[in-house]
Amino acid sequence: MTRLRFLASLLILAAIILPIMAGCGPAPTPTPVPTPTATPPPQPITLTILHTNDTSGYLDPCG
Amino acid sequence: MPKGGVARRATAIQQEKAKSPNVLILDAGNALYGQPIALQTQGKAIVDAMNKLGYQAMALGDGDFRYGTTVLQERMKEATFPFLSANVVISSTGKLFTKAYTIVTVGGRKVGLIGLTNPEAAKMAAQPYRPIGGQGTPTTAPAPSEAITVLDPIEAAKSAVAEVSKETNVIILLSHLGQAKDQQVLNAVPGITAVISGKDRQVMEPFKAAATDAVTAQSGFDGEMLGIMTLEIGSNGQVTKFSGQSKQLSPDVPDDPTLKALVDKYKAEVKY
Numbered sequence A: 001m002t003r004l005r006f007l008a009s010l011l012i013l014a015a016i017i018l019p020i021m022a023g024c025g026p027a028p029t030p031t032p033v034p035t036p037t038a039t040p041p042p043q044p045i046t047l048t049i050l051h052t053n054d055t056s057g058y059l060d061p062c063g
Numbered sequence B: 001m002p003k004g005g006v007a008r009r010a011t012a013i014q015q016e017k018a019k020s021p022n023v024l025i026l027d028a029g030n031a032l033y034g035q036p037i038a039l040q041t042q043g044k045a046i047v048d049a050m051n052k053l054g055y056q057a058m059a060l061g062d063g064d065f066r067y068g069t070t071v072l073q074e075r076m077k078e079a080t081f082p083f084l085s086a087n088v089v090i091s092s093t094g095k096l097f098t099k100a101y102t103i104v105t106v107g108g109r110k111v112g113l114i115g116l117t118n119p120e121a122a123k124m125a126a127q128p129y130r131p132i133g134g135q136g137t138p139t140t141a142p143a144p145s146e147a148i149t150v151l152d153p154i155e156a157a158k159s160a161v162a163e164v165s166k167e168t169n170v171i172i173l174l175s176h177l178g179q180a181k182d183q184q185v186l187n188a189v190p191g192i193t194a195v196i197s198g199k200d201r202q203v204m205e206p207f208k209a210a211a212t213d214a215v216t217a218q219s220g221f222d223g224e225m226l227g228i229m230t231l232e233i234g235s236n237g238q239v240t241k242f243s244g245q246s247k248q249l250s251p252d253v254p255d256d257p258t259l260k261a262l263v264d265k266y267k268a269e270v271k272y
Helices: A002-021 B006-019 B038-039 B044-055 B070-077 B121-126 B153-165 B179-188 B257-269
Strands: A045-052 B021-025 B058-060 B088-090 B103-108 B109-116 B149-150 B172-173 B194-197 B203-208 B214-219 B223-232 B240-250
Touching: A045 B006, A045 B109, A045 B194, A045 B214, B006 B021, B006 B044, B006 B223, B006 B257, B021 B103, B021 B109, B038 B044, B038 B257, B044 B070, B044 B257, B058 B109, B058 B172, B103 B153, B109 B153, B121 B149, B153 B172, B153 B179, B172 B179, B179 B194, B179 B214, B194 B203, B194 B223, B203 B240, B214 B223, B214 B240
Parallel strands: A045 B021, B021 B058, B109 B172, B172 B194, B194 B214
Antiparallel strands: A045 B223, B088 B149, B103 B109, B203 B214, B223 B240
């Protein structure tokens, strides 16, 4: 009887441990996957370009 | 009536900045060489003034190589803005002489700025100018200068535009090629929004050539004018509307005191 109890305990223990060792534990909490967000299109812009060329070393007014 | 001068240019820039939140200040090359103060300081006084004027980029023109590459590299270090050229390489190494492009952010929008240089730059770098003294006589030997090679601007522009396009669809070309060559570049290289042009020494109010959507402008010579180009640019990088003019810096534009003081300081130091 004691031997039967011992075997039954072993079986119960194996039934608990083996699935865990096999990776059959409770399902892990899912890590939230970041939802890909589309890059918003650039906003229209009004750009003012102030420009010079061929200033040829002039610091002072000329002409 | 004398026109131009950096003190008036500073005032005009401030006036325009007061009107528009999204402003770029750019130069299409040939700024450093010429006139006694620039010659005797080997362009240092010009860089000093351009720093104070708030320039954000400049293309290298052939004249900017006239002091030789060693001096030019010193000037580039002193500048608070980049000197750009996508098509000038050091002959011995094949490496770019300076940055091909820069990307700035204006009003939350990235803007790519690419420089192109005219082929005469190689000759200028090979025969650097000898600094003159107070009596107009050469005083020192020219600084050593590395040989440079000026590459095909169309191929260089294609490569630079491909790089810049990864980050933005607003691309401004600072070109010292002259307007005719600019149009060849535009016809061969799609994706350029506008060209700030130099070399022709002409006033060209903003225009779109028939074959391209890019807007081109040039603002005269000797600093007599400040070019103003306004672009309305859509999300896709296309110009939906443009306007502009070259503002003549006549005596009715008051001197900015800071720039006036800078010029006076150099005048006191430099012997004519």
